[in-house]
Amino acid sequence: MAVQSGNAASMLCLRDIYKVYTMGDQEVRALDGLNIDVHEGEFVAIMGPSGSGKSTLMHIIGCLDVPTSGSYKFDGIEVAEMDDYDLARIRNQKIGFVFQGFNLLARTTALENVELPMLYGKRKDRRDRAIYALERVGLGDRLDHRPNELSGGQQQRVAIARALASEPRLILADEPTGNLASLQSEEIMNIFQELNEEGSTIVMVTHEPDIGQHCKRMVHIKDGIVVDDEAVHDRLMARDVLVRMALEREEELKRRAAQLPAAV
Ligand SMILES: Nc1ncnc2c1ncn2[C@@H]1O[C@H](COP(=O)(O)OP(=O)(O)O)[C@@H](O)[C@H]1O
Numbered sequence: 255m256a257v258q259s260g261n262a263a264s265m266l267c268l269r270d271i272y273k274v275y276t277m278g279d280q281e282v283r284a285l286d287g288l289n290i291d292v293h294e295g296e297f298v299a300i301m302g303p304s305g306s307g308k309s310t311l312m313h314i315i316g317c318l319d320v321p322t323s324g325s326y327k328f329d330g331i332e333v334a335e336m337d338d339y340d341l342a343r344i345r346n347q348k349i350g351f352v353f354q355g356f357n358l359l360a361r362t363t364a365l366e367n368v369e370l371p372m373l374y375g376k377r378k379d380r381r382d383r384a385i386y387a388l389e390r391v392g393l394g395d396r397l398d399h400r401p402n403e404l405s406g407g408q409q410q411r412v413a414i415a416r417a418l419a420s421e422p423r424l425i426l427a428d429e430p431t432g433n434l435a436s437l438q439s440e441e442i443m444n445i446f447q448e449l450n451e452e453g454s455t456i457v458m459v460t461h462e463p464d465i466g467q468h469c470k471r472m473v474h475i476k477d478g479i480v481v482d483d484e485a486v487h488d489r490l491m492a493r494d495v496l497v498r499m500a501l502e503r504e505e506e507l508k509r510r511a512a513q514l515p516a517a518v
Pocket residue numbers: 275276277282283284302303304305306307308309310311
């Protein structure tokens with residue numbers, strides 16, 4: 255178990271993080287003294303059983319919520335005690351989110367979905383950025399499509415473009431492939447791997463070992479603490495898997511063709 259020590263170079267440094275929910279007279283310790291460091295350029299899978307605290311951790315890392323106690327430094331700045339206004343500022347400036355359910359606005363085009371979050375910023379080039387981000391995820395020819403005119407995999411790619419458009423320091427994804435079939439999941443992981451190769455730092459929750467195997471580091475959480483933290487060996491590269499899947503499909507088609515009666 256390789257526990258990285260906190261240092262000035264950590265992009266994210268969480269120390270003794272507790273998150274306690276009170277339900278009537280019941281206390282739920284969703285996070286129970288958790289420690290983790292994430293450095294620039296990492297690609298981390300957060301794994302663990304349902305209820306282990308993964309989403310709670312992502313909400314705290316994403317500045318959507320603050321811990322009950324503990325220290326959380328983002329780029330060396332303490333955020334654990336920030337108010338909602340300052341948290342929102344950090345979120346808008348530094349973090350891109352991708353969720354399992356895509357969270358796109360219906361009746362709104364792909365381009366508008368990507369552009370909208372940037373309305374809160376002062377950027378004048380938001381249309382160009384949105385187009386560029388959609389091209390980046392292979393949807394340059396789908397700018398005017400609404401979510402119900404796109405496949406699940408394409409909708410998730412719009413969500414990734416939305417997360418990317420503001421050029422965040424950190425991309426957070428909670429079960430981004432949870433609603434997708436294996437080919438589409440692989441395409442999404444291919445985009446994340448390319449983004450990471452280009453320098454994006456990514457933290458992703460998944461309960462699928464195959465998906466975790468695409469990341470560079472796996473952190474296992476149980477009962478609100480880190481129980482295992484290790485580098486990924488035999489990493490899966492999505493572009494290789496996609497080639498393999500295409501070959502398998504081709505073989506399958508040939509096999510079926512061979513079973514057809516010969517053309518007269
Ligand atoms: N808003 C909340 N209020 C009360 N309990 C919560 C809340 N959010 C999560 N919990 C509880 O905290 C624990 C961790 O939840 P969560 O972080 O969603 O786990 P995971 O994402 O790993 O499935 C669970 O026992 C869950 O029921």
